[in-house]
Amino acid sequence: MPIYATGFFNGNIYFMTGILMPLWAIILVGPEEPFLIGLIVASRQFAPVLFSIQGGTLMDRFGARRIMLALGLMGAVTMAAFPQFPFVGAVMLLQLLSGFAESTCWIGSQALVGSVLRGNPVYAGRLSFFLRCGGFAGPLLSGYAWHAFGPEAGFYFMAGWIFCGWLAGYLVPAKAQPSDAELTPKPTAKLRDLVPRASDYIETFKMAFIPAVGLMAACTMVRQTGSVMQVSFYPVWLNQLGVTAFDIGFMVGVSHIVSAGSSLSVGTYTRWVREHWLLVATIGLSVLFTPPAACSRRRSAPAGRNRGHPASDHRQDLYLADRDHLPARIRPGDQHAADDVAQHARSARRPAGQGGGAAGHA
């Protein structure tokens, strides 16, 4: 069970921060600074881009679990520190540390789980199920914490979530970790081992010339054009329309439930479509539908009850609950929710004992 719990907690931090960080960036710099918002959101990935390969190499040398447990604690602490340092420079620094901890823990979790479960499809299916359950619950609960109790609660909830992932990794029985012994040919860490080696990077990037790996690499980058929207400016866009963090979290959670079904049906599809074409086709659909899904809301929103774009509205309903079924507080044009968030932000930015002032842009 702890192994499944690592997937439940560690595999979805990326999506949870993808909701909270853009909203936090809006509060700090205001929606009129989209470039700075993009920079704040992107800064989370600087360290993972540069050091993921080094992180994997360190796991091979010192054991995945050891690295994962060390960085898990760092991830929890840095996440809890966000509301304490509501300044752009500090947020970007915390993003660097927190992002590196999160990505390395996720790689470590996969390595640990993969080696312990030995690729057994039944166990892997169960892990995938728990991963998707976490993908539903995590964004939903973090969004609720943010909306109901303010940004601080959102970040503290995230810190607690990351700590639970750390705890799950810690509780994996020692007998179930043969991989650590296998992956730890040199148990004592030396300082020079922490320095990235060019040869490791060159060897890794050379693999991109293997056609299957190259296709995977290219599709990964293409897929990001669509998925990055959903974890960067899509929450910004929705927030400007008055959609709350809770509802954004709910939508992200629902997408994970849908993904769970899709994952289970891949085997069926590959009977009719070759794997690489299925990959290209599904990524094409995801990229194709994301921008219209985001922007069609704007066209219908100012018109109030105008239903002049039924096809567009139908597509929106795949991503968003129908506006008529949503509570009044999140209807487009209603500024209550945005004001609510701004009020929380002012509270977060106000030093202890200070009565007022310090208004944010949001």
Added chain:
Amino acid sequence: MRAVRGDQQGKVAALRVTLNRLGTVIFPILMGAIAEFFGLEVSFYVVGGMGLLALVWVALWAAKEASFR
């Protein structure tokens, strides 16, 4: 993952994560820059259009690649 040896799985996974996160660095900054000058809505369409163009290129390459036939 089946295309590489067992002792290379970690590096392939790291490569995928690196590229995944590289996209997460590039595209928000690009979207932010486009939104700064042309508005948020335009940035969605521009980045989405870039993705589709890149996908067409990938599909053409995959169609020509002998190992996929």
